[in-house]
Amino acid sequence: MEAETLYNLLQLPKEATPPADEELLQGQKKKYLSPTSRADPKLAELQKVLMEWINTQLHSEHIVVRSLEEDMFDGLILHHLFQKLAALKVEAEEIALTAASQRRKLEVVLEAANQSLQVEELQVKWSVETIFNKDLLATLHLLVALAKRFQPDLPLPSNVQVEMVTTESTRSGLKSKKLVEQLTDCSTDKDQPSKDVFDELFKLAPEKVSAVKEAIVNFVNQKLDRLGLSVQNLDTQFSDGVILLLLIGQLEGFFLHLKEFYLTPSSPAEMLHNVTLALELLKDEGLLSYPISPEDIVNKDAKSTLRVLYSLFYKHKLKESTDGMPCGSLN
Structure with missing residues (x-):
């Protein structure tokens, strides 16, 4: 049975959203997303982008x-999504059929996610209770936080705000108040990644791409020769992160223990772990000036792979010789 079919079988019946005029016990509060916000096209766009992102991540x-x-x-999809994004195993029940087991699973997954996101308890805008009760606002806050942590270049719609209505039953009757919550940041031109030289290269001078690749491959093979390794295809041989990590170790003087990465990765998750580690090492050294998603490297995106390798090439080759690159416009 395929995972999608199994997942559909495990779903509980849909619960209707309680009406705003639902009778409340004294002292009880209810929090609702206002009808105006639910109909907001920007909120719909945010949900669409997040769903497409999740479906892309979990397509396999x-x-x-x-x-x-x-x-x-x-917690089922959150479990799969977080493991894929973080490239680590979260020990939780794979199949949770009862509400109690689903809640336990969700609690384990959220605990791991919160630790990875490094958010303080007072800053967390979601909880086991709110996610399990299908609170859309809490779910969106969590997914936006995961996207910003693991794929900062995901094009989320900017400045998405929602209006929440809180109704409380008091001795003097029902009292309501409205509060606006911010889901995504207000973006400016400075927030958007500017086009780099590789955008221009692939768009305006595609005939030079092969020359750039050849120069970088020659550089890489010079550095890997002492390890008995060589690269013939730049587009494919870096997707599992192994050669990239060994190259970084050679150039930057890092000793990478075999326990820190997978020397022979056997799954996309292990490949993603390797590439993520490599990008973190480059960021620590201040070598990445353009946001790069590890998923793009694993998926053999040529432009992203070139950006990563050029950062090393520029530091260790072009600093020695200004005529080492066949494409002068990359200086």
Whole structure:
């Protein structure tokens, strides 16, 4: 049975959203997303971008999200998504059939996610209770935080705000108040990654791409020769992160223990772990000036791979010789 079919079988019946005029016990509060916000096109666009992102991440596992409210509450998809993004194993029940087991699973996954996100308890805008109760706002806050942590270049719509209505039953009757919550940042031109030289190269001078690749491959092979390694295809041989990590170790003088990465990765998650580690090492050295998603490297995106290798080439080759690159415009 495929994972998508199994997932659909595990879903609980949909719960209707309680009406705003639902009778409340004295002292009880209810929090609702206002109808105006629910109809906001920017909120719909944010949900669409997040769902497409999740479905892309989990495509190989045949998991499809159709509703953030209905599909995320039990921890099943969050479990798969977080493991894929963080490239680590979270020990939680794979199949949770009862509400109690689903809640336990969600608690384990959220604990791991919160640790990875490094958010302080007072700053967390989601909880086991709110996610499990299909609170759309809490779910969105969590997914936006995960996207910003693991794929900062994901084009989330900017300045998405929602209006929340809180109704409380008091001795003097029902009292309501409205509060605006910010879901995504207000972007400016400075927030957007500026086009780099490789955008221009691929767009305006595609005939020079081969020359650039050849120069970088020659440089890489010179550095890897002492390890008995060589690269013939720049587009494919860096996707598992192994050669990239060994190259960084050679150039930057790092000793990478074999326990820190997978020398012979056997799954996309292990490849992602390797590439993520490599990009973190480059960031620590101040070599990456353009945001690069590790998923793009694993998926053999030529432009992203070139950006990473050129950062090393520039530091260790062009600093020695200004005529070492066949494409002068890259200086």
